[in-house]
Amino acid sequence: MLGGLCDTLWAIAYILIIRRGFKDQTYGMPMVALLTNLSWEIIFSFIYPYDTIQVYLNIVWFFIDLIILYQFIKFGKQEFNKIPKDWFWMTVCVIGVISFAAVFSVTVEFQDWYGNYTGFGDNMMMSALFIWMLFERGDLRGQSIYIALSKFLGTTAAFASVSLVFETSFLLRFMYLGVLVFDMIYMMLIYQKAQETGISAWQRV
Template sequence: MDQPLINTRDYSVTGLIFNGVGCLLWVIAYVVLVREIRKKKFVEMPAYVAGANIGWEFVWSFFYHPDTGLLYSLSYQAAFFLDCYIFYSTLRYGTKQPIHADMVKYFKYFCIINFAFWILFCYFYRNEGYDTLNGANSGYIINVILSLQCLFMLFQTKDTARFSMVLAWSRMLGTGLITVSLFYFFPENQFVKFLGLSCLVIDNTFITVLWRRHGKLI
């Protein structure tokens, strides 16, 4: 069945606007991340969650599509293709992150197995009816892990010049606006709203810590 460009039949216009701008900010975050990788040869995407991130995007770009409309589906796919470069860079530069020495030898194998695991996880999670029709439940499970891993990596990295404040703001605002949309889309889904608010707290903690180390907000 063909998707409408924007699904205003099942979702409120206000919620769709918040969700659309949030998705766009995540695409911008990926563009910034790609630029930072090319410049610094360092990946700010935590290696232990990189496979989950691209695994979710792969499932929701090719096996399933968000029922919010074609425009949102295209934003998922744009994020996936940008994440292909990010994941490749993780395989190439990921051991520059704080990683236990015993892990280095098996690092690439771990990343690939992790990617495969999350493809299966996200596929079965949706297939067996645990997810929403736009992937919010599984997406936010991964997002909480991502936000925590970013904060842990920041605490463990002495050279905070490797981290981009623009990326931190894009990631926080993107997730934050999508979280607002969930209050319109799924008012009875307390689980995903709790995860979204948790991401907001963790992401703002990340920005605060980075701001104190950088001495600037942008």
């Protein structure tokens, strides 16, 4: 039940990211987090697939993330306008390869066949990068408090589910705490930024 709740809340977060991205003509997931997400989904959908129904949900997430990748390809260059076009694509390719290698290496090194360490590590990194993206843009394009909230609640459900099935390590607990702290800060910053622009954060879906 907790796993299903996690999947539902994360799917909501992805859909809201896509919706906000098309409305604001931008991408809503930071580049490194997006490429790491895709790497995780490729590895645990096709290379080391789960031996449970979760593998099908991983595949669904992969195809949803491809839409976010499309948004990044379509709108990303305008966000990185200080980088020459050739360097932009080379940077994306290099980061994509490194992200995949990092997820694969941690998986093999720790025998982490369910992607717990890489999943929560990616999650914590994503939470931190959302804060960076908000400061870098200086506005709420591609972002909303509902994205942050559904992501946080989905991660909480995932951590509860993992805690019931596995013996959670100190590292996993630390990474979940990192997600908690970063997501709380991010939601407060979104609320503050919305107030500065004279809109309600709760009306911006």
